[in-house]
Amino acid sequence: MITLPSPQQLRYLLALADHGHFGRAATACAVSQSTLSAGIIALERQLDAALLERGAAKRPVFTLLGLEVVERARQALGALEAVAETAAAARDPLSGPLRLGIIPTIGPFLLPRLMPALRAAFPRLRLWLREDQTERLVAQLEAGRLDLLLLALPCACGDAETLALATDPFLAALPAGHRLAARDRVPVGALSAERLLLLEGGHCLREHALDACGLPRGTLPGEEGFAATSLHTLVQMVASGLGVTLVPRLAVEGGVLAGTPVEVRPLEGEDGAEATSGRSLALAWRARSPRAAEFRDLAPAIAAAMNGA
Template identity: 90%
Template sequence: MISLPSPQQLRYLLSLADHGHFGRAASACAVTQSTLSAGIIALERQLDAALLERGISKRPVFTPLGLEVVERARQALAALEAVAETVASARDPLSGPLRLGVIPTIGPFLLPRLMPALREAFPRLRLWLREDQTERLVAQLESGRLDLLLLALPCACGEAETLPIAPDPFLAALPAGHRLVARDRVPVGALAAERLLLLEDGHCLRAHAMDACGLPQGTVPAEEGFAATSLHTLVQMVASGLGVTLVPRLAVDGGVMAGTSVAVRPLERADSTEAPPGRTLALAWRARSPRAAEFRDLAPAIAAAVRGE
């Protein structure tokens, strides 16, 4: 009979892979460094395989086999956690810890009103939040480090299951005195003659804004000389007269324009029968997650928070 690694041994191995440092990995596991090292050595002996290179480097260096074992270990622990989650979900839905990832163009504007609503509706639910860009959040979801994502579609969500929650139309953000401020609505085509300010690469809102303006992905406007790291910075750049941008209504309702002279106007397409440019707020979770029904139950509360109810 094959001798199987223990979940604790696998946790030590994953912690070392994730932190890249024996001391930090041990702290994350709430054990001493010697305990963690001994656990990994015991795992290597049990498997009769070298998972780490032993040399002068103080940082852990995984062998090719060790890297493969790390990924297998991640899958194995995720499967074990799914067993426990299935039972817990059936016994007491929407309770206990939930690791939620949220993108930066949603979190600051929705969470202040969403969190109190969730605490009231689901008092036994304990939310742990992680804010990051879409690509990194999806990777953490796939690896089992996050349970649920709150993001914007369209996006490259891998094999995750997605549930649209609410539309989030774009508004044109214009400097005070700009010629387009006099219009009730701004034609999307009118933005072609403007310097369009965008978030830096990696933010899905950048791709959404470029798509709304008909710009090929992977390109930037010829006049663009800057890229912002946050919507607040982007709005300040518009206020300084550096150009125009697109902002989601969620961010405007969440106060991103507070204290500025920036004007916002709805957008309209050349074909008035088409919906105005925007994005769709959505939840995403691992396909076949045992908590999928719980996640769907969260959607109405999140949609209500988006509407400000």
């Protein structure tokens, strides 16, 4: 009969892989460094396999087998947690901790009205928030460090299940007095003749804006060294007359233009009607998550906050 590793041994191993340092891993597990080291050594003996290279390196170096065991351990602990989550969700839906990841082009503009609404509707729910770019949030979701994401589609969401909540149209943001500001709507094609300012690579909003303008992905001519790191910085660049940009309506309603002379106009499609270019705001969670029904129940409240209800 095979002797199975204990959940605690697997937690020690994952903490060491995630923190890359014995001391920090021990602190994360609330044990002494010697206890953590002894637990990992016991795991190696139990498996009769070397998971770490023993040498003079200051940081732990995993063997190839060790790296594979780390990923297997992550899956195994995720499955164990899912057992407990299933029981908890059945006992008391939408209560207890929920680790929510949110992208920075949504968070600052939605959270001020979303958080009070969720507290009122689900008083037993405790939200822990993590703001980061889409790619890193998806990686944390897959690793089991986050339960639910609030992001914009399309995105590279891996195997995550997604649920669209609302459409967030783009608006043209123009310096005060810009010639295009004299129009009620700005033709999408007219933006190709302007210096289009964008967020730096890694922000999904950059790709969505390029798609909305029908421009190829990549660095735009003259953009080197000038990409912004946040929507607020992008708006300040427009206010300084450096160019034009596209901003989501959600951010405008959330006050991103406050204190600036920047003017916004809806976009106009080729048929002369208001363009529908924008992004789709959505929830994402791990496929087969035992809390999927909870997340779907949460969706209407989040969508209402997005729509200003």
